[in-house]
Amino acid sequence: MTKTVILAALLYQKGGTLTEAEDALARKMIIDSDNTAATTLWKQLSDLTDPKKPDPVKIQEFLDKAGMGGTVLDKEGSWGLTQVTAQDQARLLRLFTGTDDSVLGSKSRSYALELMNQVQSIQRWGATAGAPLDSVVHVKNGWLQRSQNPDVDAFDRGDWKVNSMAALTENGYGSGLVVLTENNRVPEGHPANEGWDYGIETIETVSRAIYRDVYPDAEGYHPSRPTSPAGPSAAGPGAAR
Numbered sequence: 001m002t003k004t005v006i007l008a009a010l011l012y013q014k015g016g017t018l019t020e021a022e023d024a025l026a027r028k029m030i031i032d033s034d035n036t037a038a039t040t041l042w043k044q045l046s047d048l049t050d051p052k053k054p055d056p057v058k059i060q061e062f063l064d065k066a067g068m069g070g071t072v073l074d075k076e077g078s079w080g081l082t083q084v085t086a087q088d089q090a091r092l093l094r095l096f097t098g099t100d101d102s103v104l105g106s107k108s109r110s111y112a113l114e115l116m117n118q119v120q121s122i123q124r125w126g127a128t129a130g131a132p133l134d135s136v137v138h139v140k141n142g143w144l145q146r147s148q149n150p151d152v153d154a155f156d157r158g159d160w161k162v163n164s165m166a167a168l169t170e171n172g173y174g175s176g177l178v179v180l181t182e183n184n185r186v187p188e189g190h191p192a193n194e195g196w197d198y199g200i201e202t203i204e205t206v207s208r209a210i211y212r213d214v215y216p217d218a219e220g221y222h223p224s225r226p227t228s229p230a231g232p233s234a235a236g237p238g239a240a241r
Contacts, residue, residue: 001089001142001163002082003029005071006041007112008092008104009062013045016108030115030140033123035080042079053077063088066095066103080144084163086178093167093176096138113138113169125200125225126164127177130208132218135168143196143229158192160184162199164207177210179203193228200225 007026010018018026025041028034046054054077063071070085095104096112104112116138126141142163162184167176184199186192204223211220 001084001140001165002079003033003038003142004089004092004112004116004140004165005059005063005068005082005084006038006045006079007115008066008095008108009045009056009059010041011104011108011112012062012065013058016105016111018111027115027118031118031120033119033141038079042077046077062103067091084180086180089163089165089178089180090176093165093178097167097169097174097176113167116140116167121224122226125223126162126203127166127179127207128164128221128223129204130211130220131166131168132173132211132215133221134171134218135173136170137166137168137221139164139166141165143199145192145195158186158195160186160195160199162196162203164200164203166207175214177207179206191228196229 007030010022010026014022022041025037028037029041042056042059043054045058046056048054053075055075056073056079059073063069063073068088068091070088072083073079074081096109096116098109099106117136119139123141124137124139126139128137128139131137142161144161146159146161159182161180161182163178163180165176165178168174179202181199181202184195184202186195208220211218
Protein backbone atom coordinates (compact mmCIF):
# COMPACT_ATOMS: atom_id res chain seq x y z
CA MET A 1 0.00 0.00 0.00
CA THR A 2 3.06 2.23 -0.10
CA LYS A 3 2.24 2.76 -3.75
CA THR A 4 -0.81 4.86 -2.89
CA VAL A 5 1.43 7.04 -0.73
CA ILE A 6 3.89 7.45 -3.61
CA LEU A 7 1.01 8.35 -5.93
CA ALA A 8 -0.40 10.91 -3.52
CA ALA A 9 3.02 12.48 -2.95
CA LEU A 10 3.60 12.71 -6.71
CA LEU A 11 0.23 14.39 -7.25
CA TYR A 12 0.89 16.75 -4.33
CA GLN A 13 4.29 17.77 -5.67
CA LYS A 14 3.04 18.20 -9.24
CA GLY A 15 -0.23 19.93 -8.38
CA GLY A 16 -2.17 17.15 -10.09
CA THR A 17 -0.60 17.72 -13.52
CA LEU A 18 1.67 14.85 -14.53
CA THR A 19 3.91 14.50 -17.53
CA GLU A 20 3.16 11.75 -20.03
CA ALA A 21 6.00 9.68 -18.57
CA GLU A 22 4.79 10.20 -14.99
CA ASP A 23 1.25 9.26 -15.96
CA ALA A 24 2.48 6.03 -17.56
CA LEU A 25 4.53 5.14 -14.46
CA ALA A 26 1.68 5.96 -12.08
CA ARG A 27 -0.74 3.78 -14.05
CA LYS A 28 1.66 0.84 -14.07
CA MET A 29 2.33 1.29 -10.36
CA ILE A 30 -1.33 1.30 -9.29
CA ILE A 31 -3.22 -0.67 -11.94
CA ASP A 32 -0.60 -3.38 -12.47
CA SER A 33 1.21 -2.97 -9.13
CA ASP A 34 4.48 -2.64 -11.03
CA ASN A 35 7.43 -2.47 -8.64
CA THR A 36 9.87 -0.97 -11.15
CA ALA A 37 7.51 1.95 -11.78
CA ALA A 38 7.17 2.49 -8.02
CA THR A 39 10.95 2.53 -7.61
CA THR A 40 11.34 5.07 -10.41
CA LEU A 41 8.78 7.44 -8.88
CA TRP A 42 10.22 6.93 -5.38
CA LYS A 43 13.63 8.04 -6.66
CA GLN A 44 12.07 11.00 -8.46
CA LEU A 45 10.62 12.14 -5.13
CA SER A 46 13.90 11.56 -3.28
CA ASP A 47 17.15 13.32 -2.53
CA LEU A 48 19.67 11.35 -4.58
CA THR A 49 22.82 12.78 -3.00
CA ASP A 50 23.65 9.16 -2.23
CA PRO A 51 22.18 7.27 -5.22
CA LYS A 52 22.35 3.99 -3.33
CA LYS A 53 20.14 5.37 -0.55
CA PRO A 54 17.41 7.58 -2.03
CA ASP A 55 16.04 9.78 0.77
CA PRO A 56 12.31 10.32 0.03
CA VAL A 57 12.20 13.93 1.19
CA LYS A 58 9.35 14.97 -1.11
CA ILE A 59 7.22 12.05 0.04
CA GLN A 60 7.86 13.12 3.62
CA GLU A 61 6.72 16.64 2.71
CA PHE A 62 3.40 15.19 1.58
CA LEU A 63 3.03 13.06 4.73
CA ASP A 64 3.66 16.11 6.91
CA LYS A 65 1.10 18.18 4.99
CA ALA A 66 -1.45 15.35 5.11
CA GLY A 67 -0.98 14.75 8.84
CA MET A 68 0.10 11.15 8.26
CA GLY A 69 2.54 11.08 11.16
CA GLY A 70 2.29 7.34 11.73
CA THR A 71 3.79 6.48 8.33
CA VAL A 72 7.53 5.85 8.55
CA LEU A 73 9.53 5.91 5.33
CA ASP A 74 12.61 3.76 4.89
CA LYS A 75 15.60 6.11 4.77
CA GLU A 76 17.75 3.48 3.07
CA GLY A 77 15.74 3.73 -0.12
CA SER A 78 13.58 0.60 0.16
CA TRP A 79 10.04 1.83 -0.42
CA GLY A 80 8.70 -1.67 0.29
CA LEU A 81 9.85 -1.38 3.90
CA THR A 82 7.70 1.69 4.59
CA GLN A 83 5.73 1.28 7.82
CA VAL A 84 2.05 2.22 7.51
CA THR A 85 -0.85 2.44 9.95
CA ALA A 86 -4.55 1.84 9.38
CA GLN A 87 -5.28 5.34 10.68
CA ASP A 88 -2.97 6.98 8.13
CA GLN A 89 -4.25 4.84 5.25
CA ALA A 90 -7.81 5.75 6.20
CA ARG A 91 -6.76 9.41 6.24
CA LEU A 92 -5.35 8.94 2.74
CA LEU A 93 -8.63 7.44 1.54
CA ARG A 94 -10.46 10.46 2.95
CA LEU A 95 -8.08 12.75 1.04
CA PHE A 96 -8.87 10.87 -2.17
CA THR A 97 -12.65 10.81 -1.67
CA GLY A 98 -13.26 14.09 0.15
CA THR A 99 -13.72 17.68 -0.98
CA ASP A 100 -10.89 19.38 0.94
CA ASP A 101 -8.47 20.99 -1.53
CA SER A 102 -5.85 21.92 1.06
CA VAL A 103 -3.65 18.88 0.31
CA LEU A 104 -4.89 17.39 -2.97
CA GLY A 105 -7.04 19.25 -5.46
CA SER A 106 -10.05 17.79 -7.22
CA LYS A 107 -7.98 16.86 -10.28
CA SER A 108 -5.55 14.87 -8.15
CA ARG A 109 -8.33 13.17 -6.20
CA SER A 110 -10.19 12.13 -9.34
CA TYR A 111 -7.02 10.79 -10.90
CA ALA A 112 -6.09 8.69 -7.87
CA LEU A 113 -9.58 7.20 -7.65
CA GLU A 114 -9.61 6.50 -11.39
CA LEU A 115 -6.43 4.44 -11.12
CA MET A 116 -7.64 2.55 -8.04
CA ASN A 117 -10.89 1.78 -9.83
CA GLN A 118 -8.96 0.27 -12.73
CA VAL A 119 -6.77 -2.10 -10.67
CA GLN A 120 -6.57 -5.39 -12.54
CA SER A 121 -9.17 -7.98 -11.60
CA ILE A 122 -6.77 -10.47 -10.00
CA GLN A 123 -5.75 -7.80 -7.49
CA ARG A 124 -9.23 -6.62 -6.50
CA TRP A 125 -9.41 -8.90 -3.47
CA GLY A 126 -9.36 -7.92 0.19
CA ALA A 127 -11.37 -4.95 1.45
CA THR A 128 -13.64 -5.21 -1.60
CA ALA A 129 -15.17 -8.50 -0.42
CA GLY A 130 -18.86 -8.00 0.32
CA ALA A 131 -18.94 -4.45 -1.08
CA PRO A 132 -22.34 -3.57 -2.56
CA LEU A 133 -22.44 -4.43 -6.25
CA ASP A 134 -24.03 -1.11 -7.14
CA SER A 135 -21.16 0.89 -5.64
CA VAL A 136 -18.07 2.05 -7.53
CA VAL A 137 -15.08 0.41 -5.84
CA HIS A 138 -11.54 1.75 -5.69
CA VAL A 139 -8.92 -0.61 -4.25
CA LYS A 140 -5.21 -1.11 -3.61
CA ASN A 141 -3.58 -4.01 -1.81
CA GLY A 142 -0.12 -4.68 -0.45
CA TRP A 143 1.76 -7.73 0.70
CA LEU A 144 5.20 -8.64 1.98
CA GLN A 145 6.77 -11.86 3.11
CA ARG A 146 9.40 -11.16 5.74
CA SER A 147 12.78 -12.65 4.98
CA GLN A 148 14.64 -15.24 7.02
CA ASN A 149 17.57 -12.86 7.52
CA PRO A 150 19.08 -12.59 11.02
CA ASP A 151 18.22 -8.86 11.20
CA VAL A 152 14.50 -9.72 11.10
CA ASP A 153 12.86 -10.43 14.44
CA ALA A 154 12.77 -14.20 14.91
CA PHE A 155 9.02 -14.05 15.55
CA ASP A 156 8.45 -12.45 12.11
CA ARG A 157 10.76 -14.46 9.89
CA GLY A 158 8.94 -15.91 6.91
CA ASP A 159 5.58 -14.46 7.98
CA TRP A 160 3.38 -12.42 5.68
CA LYS A 161 2.04 -8.90 6.05
CA VAL A 162 -1.10 -8.56 3.92
CA ASN A 163 -2.99 -5.25 3.70
CA SER A 164 -5.94 -3.87 1.78
CA MET A 165 -7.73 -0.55 1.37
CA ALA A 166 -10.93 0.21 -0.54
CA ALA A 167 -13.25 3.16 -1.05
CA LEU A 168 -16.89 3.02 -2.20
CA THR A 169 -18.27 5.96 -4.17
CA GLU A 170 -21.26 7.05 -6.27
CA ASN A 171 -24.88 5.85 -6.14
CA GLY A 172 -25.18 7.20 -2.62
CA TYR A 173 -22.09 5.44 -1.27
CA GLY A 174 -19.24 7.22 0.46
CA SER A 175 -17.16 5.00 2.71
CA GLY A 176 -13.69 3.60 3.08
CA LEU A 177 -12.20 0.50 4.66
CA VAL A 178 -8.61 -0.32 5.60
CA VAL A 179 -7.55 -3.71 7.00
CA LEU A 180 -3.90 -4.43 7.90
CA THR A 181 -2.69 -7.88 8.96
CA GLU A 182 0.67 -9.30 10.01
CA ASN A 183 2.22 -12.53 11.23
CA ASN A 184 0.25 -14.61 8.76
CA ARG A 185 2.33 -17.69 9.40
CA VAL A 186 3.41 -20.37 6.97
CA PRO A 187 3.24 -23.77 8.73
CA GLU A 188 6.57 -25.55 8.70
CA GLY A 189 7.00 -27.53 5.51
CA HIS A 190 4.03 -25.89 3.79
CA PRO A 191 4.07 -23.76 0.60
CA ALA A 192 4.96 -20.12 1.23
CA ASN A 193 1.73 -18.82 -0.31
CA GLU A 194 -0.34 -20.32 2.54
CA GLY A 195 0.55 -17.33 4.71
CA TRP A 196 -0.49 -14.97 1.93
CA ASP A 197 -3.79 -16.84 1.49
CA TYR A 198 -4.47 -16.74 5.21
CA GLY A 199 -3.96 -12.99 5.31
CA ILE A 200 -6.34 -12.43 2.42
CA GLU A 201 -8.98 -14.70 3.94
CA THR A 202 -8.70 -12.79 7.22
CA ILE A 203 -9.16 -9.45 5.49
CA GLU A 204 -12.09 -10.66 3.42
CA THR A 205 -13.84 -12.16 6.46
CA VAL A 206 -13.57 -8.79 8.22
CA SER A 207 -14.61 -6.92 5.09
CA ARG A 208 -17.74 -9.00 4.49
CA ALA A 209 -18.80 -8.69 8.11
CA ILE A 210 -18.50 -4.89 8.03
CA TYR A 211 -20.33 -4.40 4.73
CA ARG A 212 -23.04 -6.82 5.82
CA ASP A 213 -23.57 -4.73 8.94
CA VAL A 214 -23.45 -1.33 7.21
CA TYR A 215 -25.35 -2.32 4.05
CA PRO A 216 -27.50 -5.27 5.17
CA ASP A 217 -29.75 -5.30 2.11
CA ALA A 218 -27.03 -5.03 -0.54
CA GLU A 219 -25.80 -7.90 -2.68
CA GLY A 220 -22.09 -8.26 -1.99
CA TYR A 221 -19.12 -8.50 -4.33
CA HIS A 222 -17.12 -11.75 -4.46
CA PRO A 223 -13.56 -10.99 -5.58
CA SER A 224 -11.31 -13.44 -7.35
CA ARG A 225 -7.56 -13.70 -6.91
CA PRO A 226 -4.60 -15.64 -8.26
CA THR A 227 -3.66 -18.88 -6.54
CA SER A 228 -0.32 -17.44 -5.44
CA PRO A 229 1.43 -14.05 -5.28
CA ALA A 230 4.00 -15.22 -7.84
CA GLY A 231 4.09 -13.50 -11.20
CA PRO A 232 6.13 -11.31 -13.55
CA SER A 233 6.16 -8.37 -11.12
CA ALA A 234 5.56 -10.21 -7.88
CA ALA A 235 7.28 -9.04 -4.74
CA GLY A 236 9.71 -11.35 -3.06
CA PRO A 237 11.03 -11.34 0.51
CA GLY A 238 12.00 -7.86 1.54
CA ALA A 239 9.78 -6.12 -1.01
CA ALA A 240 6.20 -4.97 -0.80
CA ARG A 241 3.48 -4.13 -3.25
